[in-house]
Amino acid sequence: MLSPESLQLGMMLAETSMLENAVGDLLAKPELLVLTDASPAAKTAVRQHIRKWRHGVKRRLSTDCITENLKKELELYQQAVGMSHGEFEQNCRDMAKKLEGKSHFYLEARRLIDRNGKTHNPMFQEYFCDKWHQHLAESIKKAQKRELAIHKDKLLKELYQRIETFKTLEEVREHGDANQSGRLWDMASAKMTRTDIVLLKRFIRFLKDNPELQEIANKLGRMANETDDPSLHKSPAEELRLVEEKSDLVADDIVGIHQSDHLDKMVPAETLFLAEPELEILFYKHFADKRLMTYRMQGASRTLRKVKAFKPANKKVEVEKGPFLICVDASGSMNGFPEQAAKAMAYALLDIALSESRDCVVTLFSTDHISYEFTGERGLREAMDFLSYSFHGGTDLEPALNHAIDLMETDRYVNADLVVISDFIAPEQPQPLIERIGKLKSKHNRFHAVNLSKYGNPSLMNMFNHCWEYCPSLLNRIVKRF
Incomplete structure (x- = not known):
């Protein structure tokens, strides 16, 4: 060592x-x-x-x-x-x-x-x-x-x-x-392949052909601003404060030894060169080259400077927006157009998260669930994996919701938006889960449902703050395509 x-x-x-x-x-x-x-x-x-x-x-x-x-x-x-x-x-x-x-x-x-x-x-x-x-x-x-x-x-x-x-x-x-x-x-x-580029362009084109999906995503993004909670308000303001900073010019403590030409901080051993005429020239050479071994001093200095701070104000202020937690139904009943719509919707919300500096986590669920952190270090690779994933299996919403709620109960996910994109062909959720959702609603977290089927269970969607339905007929899809 x-x-x-x-x-x-x-x-x-x-x-x-x-x-x-x-x-x-x-x-x-x-x-x-x-x-x-x-x-x-x-x-x-x-x-x-x-x-x-x-x-x-x-x-x-x-x-x-x-x-x-x-x-x-x-x-x-x-x-x-x-x-x-x-x-x-x-x-x-x-x-x-x-x-x-x-x-x-x-x-x-x-x-x-x-x-x-x-x-x-x-x-x-x-x-x-x-x-x-x-x-x-x-x-x-x-x-x-x-x-x-x-x-x-x-x-x-x-x-x-x-x-x-x-x-x-x-x-x-x-x-x-x-x-x-x-x-x-x-x-x-992460490096993008030609296949990745084609895949991204396909979903961007899908959003252009289905502007209603983009409009739903935009409404979801705006809802964080409507939260009336002073603890989430922040307004940038500059104020003068005494800031304590470390400084090498303040001789409070000895923190090491370095080379310099400061005679007042010189290590005693350096004076030994002056005791012998033959070596005296070495001392002056070290002094001229700023290579005398001297004590490195450090202390705390206080300076008055302008500091940016976020504090509540009476005027209109910015709201601290929480992350997007997106649960996407990956069951077999979502194959085809619902699958394309769900992926395009998730991509649109990622775009909004990037523009608003918000985190974005997507959880795919069927009989099991898997999460992708779109705005993490491997975000691009995770987004590509999500967009290329094929939907299959049954529907089990409860584990995915419990996973999302566990995240929302932590400090990192304050004022978060949970968005469930599904056909909601599933049974009503148990009462303990509904109660956990109710507690989070009282803390300004929002729960959204995007229904991609006209056969969704109405009682299942009652636990959400907002519900959107998007299930255009086959004729409408053909008209949009051509």
């Missing part, structure tokens, strides 16, 4: 211009500039993705690139620094021997020790450790460069794939919205 001092050395190197240069190089890649030139939203998403990558790779560079041999060498170096002058004289040859075959510093260490054996310089320990530290810093820097090159290549491949998928999604959806670019970029982590 690495000591805090070793981690400090790795962090110090990771904070150098090497990482900043890598980010600048990525942002200036001609291939990325060409790919994103036609899409401002894609360009913004790429820049945000690279900045996020920078923070993640910085942590990995501080630890991942340090090999086992380098870890052992760092431990030996720390032992050497902590020894007294006499202990170092006795053990330096044994320590150098341990570096044989494991470190490029071995030969230089032997040469320095042999030369000191003739002169017995009292400052030899400090001089030796300084040379060793320079070697360690250079070794870690080279390892970080190699690791950084690997991460850059991996990131570029990911960016090219995401940009391609992102543009395809924009093209398929046929309209753009700046509010949706972030979610679309997250969904673009």
